[in-house]
Amino acid sequence: MPAFAxxxxxxxxxxxxxxxxxxxxxxxxGSVEIRHRGGTSVPxxxxxxxxxxxxxxxxxxxxxxxxxxxxxxxxxxxxxWHSEGAxxxxxxxxxRVEVALTVVGTIDDLHHGEAWDRIAADPALIDRYNxxxxxxxxxxxxxxxxxxxxxxxxxxxxx
Numbered sequence: 682m683p684a685f686a687x688x689x690x691x692x693x694x695x696x697x698x699x700x701x702x703x704x705x706x707x708x709x710x711g712s713v714e715i716r717h718r719g720g721t722s723v724p725x726x727x728x729x730x731x732x733x734x735x736x737x738x739x740x741x742x743x744x745x746x747x748x749x750x751x752x753x754x755x756x757x758x759x760x761x762w763h764s765e766g767a768x769x770x771x772x773x774x775x776x777r778v779e780v781a782l783t784v785v786g787t788i789d790d791l792h793h794g795e796a797w798d799r800i801a802a803d804p805a806l807i808d809r810y811n812x813x814x815x816x817x818x819x820x821x822x823x824x825x826x827x828x829x830x831x832x833x834x835x836x837x838x839x840x
Contacts (some may be wrong), residue, residue, distance in 0.1 A: 685727040685814050688720055695721035698722055698732045702771065702778055705735060709749045713738050718781075718793055723801045727814040731777040735793045738763070740784045750782055765789055796837040806836065 688695070692747035699717040706715055714737040720728025738746045747767045757779065762768070766789035771778040783790040800806045813832055817825035 685729055685818055688722070688724055688726045688728050691728060691776065694818040695730065695732050698778055699775055701736060702732070702780070705753060706734070706750070706780070708748055709753065710736070713742070713746060714785075716744055716794060718797045719779075721776075722797060723807065725804075725807050725811075725812045726800070729777075731779060733793070734778065734780045736780060736782045737785050737794065738782065743782070743784050746782055750780060755771050762763060773779055775798065791837055792833050796833055799837065809836075819828075 688784060695717070703715045703717075706713070707803040716722075716735045716737070717732065718735040719731065719733025720726045721730060721732050736746065736750065747762075750767070750769050755761075755772050756805065757768045757770045765784045765787040767781040769782070771780075781789070781793040783793055810832065813828055817828055
């Protein structure tokens with residue numbers, strides 16, 4: 682498990698990576714919504730410095746967008762892909778870049794999008810999220826992933 686630092690420590694390189702990949706995606710997918718999400722997108726959040734990109738599409742565009750992103754990036758967590766969400770990584774990117782493709786309005790959309798808006802707006806959520814990071818720093822990645830997933834499911838539900 683990598684060490685964590687505040688998002689401000691990675692701000693310049695995260696912004697540059699996001700801009701580069703936003704351009705790459707937009708060249709192929711045109712008018713989709715592309716957002717910088719995850720720890721590097723929220724001031725004060727502890728992060729390993731990776732850049733999470735959230736691509737949002739309407740349901741009828743999902744298959745085509747998934748196919749294009751599969752050409753641009755390495756498919757990731759394919760075993761959990763479904764008709765409303767798929768995940769990708771940019772091999773060899775520095776900082777590490779991951780892309781979540783979601784259908785607007787779904788639970789994956791909430792977890793990769795609106796949840797980060799809520800975290801950014803709520804210092805108590807930032808504190809709780811940072812505490813989770815501190816508790817799992819140096820722990821097995823699987824344990825951290827489970828705890829992080831639980832945090833999102835406990836704190837963010839479709840309304």
